[in-house]
Amino acid sequence: MITITIDNKIIQAEEGKNILQVAKENGIHIPTFCHLDGVHDTFSCRICVVEIVGSKKLAPACNQKIYDGMVIHTASPDVLSARRNIVNLLISNGQHDCMSCEANGDCSLQSAAYDLGIHMPAFKMESLPEQIIDDSSVMITRDNRKCILCNKCVTVCSDLVGNKVLSVGYRGSSSEVICDYNDGMGESSCVQCGNCVQVCPTGALVSKKSVGKGRAxxxxxxxxxxxxxxxxCQMYLHMKGDDIVGISAVEGTKANDGRLCVKGRYGYDFVRSNDRLKTPLIKENGVFREASWEEALTLILDKMNAIKKESGPDAFAGLSSARCTNEENYIFQKMMRAAIGTNNVDHCARLCHASTVAGLATTLGSGAMTNTIDEVKDSDLYFIIGSNTTETHPVIGMNVRQGLNKGAKLIVAEPREIPLAKQADLFLQIKPGTNIPLLNGMMHVIIKEDLLDKEYVNSRTEGFEELKEVVKEYTPEVVARICGIDSNDLVKAAKMYATAPTASILYAMGVTQHSSGTEGVMSVSNMALLCGNIGKYACGVNPLRGQNNVQGACDMGALPTDFPGYQKVANPDVIKKFEKAWGVSLSDKKGLTATEMFEAILEKEIRCLYIMGENPMVSDPDSNHVEHSLKECEFVVVQDIFMTETAQLADVVLPATSFAEKNGTFTNTERRVQLVNAAMKPIGDTRLDYEILIDVMKGLGYENSFTNSAEILEEIASVTPSYGGMSIDKIQEDGIQWPCLDKDHPGTPILHTEKFSRGEKAIFKPATYRPAEEQPDEEYPFIFTTGRILYHYHTRTMTGKVDGLNKLSGHSYVEMNPEDAANLGIAQGEIVEVSSRRGKVNVEAHVTDTIEKGVLFMPFHFEDGKANLLTNAALDPIAKIPELKVCAATVKKN
Incomplete structure (x- = not known):
């Protein structure tokens, strides 16, 4: 620490910081237009100049490092004169009509002019260059007449987001910010994330959705x-009364540090959609009618109590929700177990990361992301397999691109040429369903070339000899034939991963959604352990969870084999613990998974299905089978915010609240428990999910005393060791990553640093290659695979209500290779029929060389052209996750 003086205030400050940082930390305002915290400064605006005693010239505070004894004046006559000149030049060199500008009241240039007493520009330009407003983007308007060339938008786009769309074009007085090769923003490579809008200090970039909705x-x-x-991502909801009129990112946070994607920033229209459910609905003679809460709950409870009396608790099944809060998921599984008496409870993790939970729990002891989102940007190498990161987890994709800007290496293993593949040092375009041979082949090379971390393997693992024996058969030549890649590229990938100082593996459902998904996850773990890349900063095995609270729903025990905190229902001590906590006898019988419930309905084992916030009619494989099961089920209750495709098949529909109307917590993919805060009153006659569930539990004979979500979190902490230190007060700022064992525990950013959750050592669990359950044949010659896209989320229950997102991508489509299209006489944009053994859909053909010959890809979000009518329900025998990523299909012209 050193001593400096700013405006006669003596300050102790950390050596190495700049003047602007120290001033900000001590509440001293220095204006700036171009500065971005944590990013190199462009020094382009010069408005932050200060006077340093002993120096002959003014210095930019953002670039001047402090030194011991430094004396600084931030508002001396020379400083103020310089700032006036700068501001006068800026407002004279543009069209800044504050009264009609959307940034009025939230403009750094306006604030600086006001502070400096500038009422009119001091200079008059003879003529200003003609600059046309760019209105081509769906989400953003650009008005370069108000641009002051601070470069903040360029810096954000290039250095923090990594898209590199924006740059400064032309020279001298003709300079202006352009998109790509001076394209309109809507025709450029811009993904419309709006991060440029957030940092713009004037009204040059504004969000169209906020225009006319309110001033600062x-x-x-x-x-x-x-x-x-x-x-x-942490965000601010901009509220005008009870209406959301905009969203901005919270700066300086661990998860997203001031950045959002297009969905997070602009996908909020669903909250006030006219399609929101606003009152309970009861189906009579195949038609829904409105009902009161009393009537709806009475019907539900009469039916549930009758079924329980006649058939017992295991005649019930429940689907909880990865979109609801931890507290709501906790109450849901408690309702199923304590009020009904069954472990037949599950949620959509069964369809995405059940194999992660099972696989990593086996090898490491904890089925969760080992490291943090923030440290991703500091890795020396990224191995991305089965994840289209920049589209499905855009902010993590931004961190990857930050790392690439710093010189990190990138290996991508994917069936499609995803956006990150274009930036990869090595792209392995593997055949769908061949992750395990690829990983085994890489480990074969690592062992053969003696590149493994022997000290780590010897001291921190067990089972190496078995792994060595299995992978010895997976030579580069063998793997190349299976995966459809070059054997030399396999060797190169193995050497790159094994020799990197720090290496982070990022994966998602391209690894998990297979009949061998659990073994695929364990293979990922094997490779990280082999090279000593677990328990270290900027390394790890990092499964990217698909939904906002899928991690939390698992943590809360919305699983058929687990109480909260992954405490097993088959463990007598666990049963006794929860019986004491909940004051009721509990079942130790393993429950049915989500994928087993629908079959159990057809076999008349399940008579009542209660669904909270899930839409299996679109998300589950073999949709025709799901529909048949729901229609056959004796009594179906759906609790949701919209009349989803699933709700349409229910007997009773209960209207719940959106995230903007509730308090509670979500747990993100890095195990960080964060606050959800209500910004508005519940719409119509909607009710909070946990309040509805508590009323149902009461009607079933089980009383709860909860009055708010904070009280529920207290009970969660009391029965869930990994959440033991969690409280609303403790997670206020940046949240806490579990395990957080008690009130004094700081949380755990990196897992397995000293010992593994399963014990002192991790274990290698080698796997042999098993082809997908369904392979192409003469009748169905294509491999069909599915995935997500940037502009939509899950089954479009929410994003489908956002006009802007629908304009960017509003309909289903199938991607196919140009050679396949030519052979079948299919042209770009033509409507084609895609079929499998389970059904057929009509969709638009997207002919692209980003996909290999013999492979078809469809996004699964859309009801029109429903991909999951085609997918295979074959299950992973361990995790019971369906093989959504591979089936046999064919395509033909209509």
Whole structure:
């Protein structure tokens, strides 16, 4: 620490910081237009100049490092004169009509002019260059007449987001910010994330959705957690009364540090959609009618109590929700277990990361992301397999691109040429369903070339000899034939991964959604252990969870084999613990998984299905089978915010609240428990999910005393060791990563640093290659695979209500290779029929060389052209996850 003086205030400060940082930390305002915290400064605006005693010239505070004894004046006559000149030049060199500008009241240039007493520009330009407003983007308007060339948008786009769309074009007085090769923003490679809008200090970049919705002084900001993917971005809801009129990212946070994707920033229209469920509905003679809460709950309870009396608790099954809070998921599984008496409870993790939970729990002892989102940007090498990271987890994709900007290496193993593949040092375009041979082949090379971390393997693992024996058969030549890649590329990939100082593996459902998904996850773990890349900073095995609270729903025990905290229902001590905590006898019988429930309905084992916030009619494989099961089920209750495809088949539909109307917590993909804060009153006659469930439990004879979500979190902490230290007060700022064992525990950013959750050592669990259950044949000659896209989320229950997102991508499609299209006489944009053994759909053909010959890809989000009508329900025998990523299909012209 050193001593400096700013404006006659003596300050102790950390050596190496710049003047702007120290001033900000000590509440001293220095204006700036171009500065971005944590990013190199462009020094382009010069508005932050200060006077340093002993120096002959003014210095930019953002670039001047402090030194012991430094004396600084931030508002001397020379400083103020310089700033006035800068501001006068800027407002004279553009069209800044504050009264009509959307940034009025939230403009750094306006604030600086006001502070400096500038009412009119001091200079008059003879003529200003004609600059046309760019209105081509769906989400953003650009008005270069208001641009002050601070470069913040360029810096954010290039250095923090990594898209590199924006740059400064032309020279001298003609300079302006352009998109790509001076394209319109809507025709450029811009993904419309809006991060440029957030940092713009003037009204040069504005969000179209916020135009005319309120000025800065009309707006109240409420911090909460994004309801979309598992990144858990922190955001402010901009509220004007009870309406959301905009969203901005919270800066300086661990999960997203001031960045959002297009869905997080602009996908909020669903909250106020006219399609929101606003009152309970009861189906009579195949038609829904409105009902009161009393009537709906009475019907539900009469039916549930009768079924329980006649058939017992195991005649019930429940699907909890990865989109609801931890507290709501906790109450849901408690309802199923304590009020009904069954372990037949599950949720959509069964369809995405059940194999992660099973696989990593086996090898490491904990089925969760080992490291943090923030440290991803510091890795020396990324191995991305089975994840389209920049589209499905865009902010984590931004961290990867930051790392690439710093010189990190990238290996991508994917069936499609995803956006990151274009930036990869090595792209392995593997055949769908061949992850295990690829990983075994890489480990074969690592062992053969003696590149493994022997000290780590000897001291921290067991089972190496078995692994060595299995992978010896997977030579580069063998693997190349199976995977459809070059054997030399396999060798190169293995050497790159094994020799990197730090290496992070990122994977998602391209690894998990297979009949061998659990073994695929364990193979990922094997390779990380082999090279000593677990328990270290910027390394790890990092499964990217698909939904906002899928990690939390698992943590809360919305699983048929696990109480909260992954405490097993088959363990007598666990049963006794929860019987004491809940005051009721509990079942130790393993429950049915989500994928088993629908078959059990057809076999008349399940008579009542209670679904909270899930839409299996679109998300589950073999949709025709799901539909048949729901229609056959004696009594179906759906609790949701919209009349989903699943809700349409229910007997009773209960209207719940959205994330913007509730308090509670979500747990993101890095195990970080973060707050969800209500910003508005519940719409119509909707009710909070946990309040509905508590009323149902009461009607079933089980009383709870909870009055708010904070009280539920207290009970969660009391019975869940990994959440033992969690409380609303403790997670206020940046949340806490579990395990957090008690009130004094700081949380755990990196797992397995000293010992593994399963014990002192991790274990290698080698796997042999098993082809997907369904292979192409003469009748169905293509491999069919599915995935997600940037502009939509899950079954589009929410994003499908957002006009802008639908304009960017509003319909289903199938991607196919140009050679396949030519052979079948199929042209770009033509409607084609795609079929499998389970059904057929009509969709638009997207002919692209990003996909290999013989492979078809469809996004699974859309009801029109429903991909999951085609997918195979074959199950992983361990995790019971369906093989959504591979089946046999064919395509033909209509």
């Amino acid at each position: 002084w009309d707006i109240t900001k409420v911090r909460t957690t994004c309801p979309y993917c598992g990144v858990g």
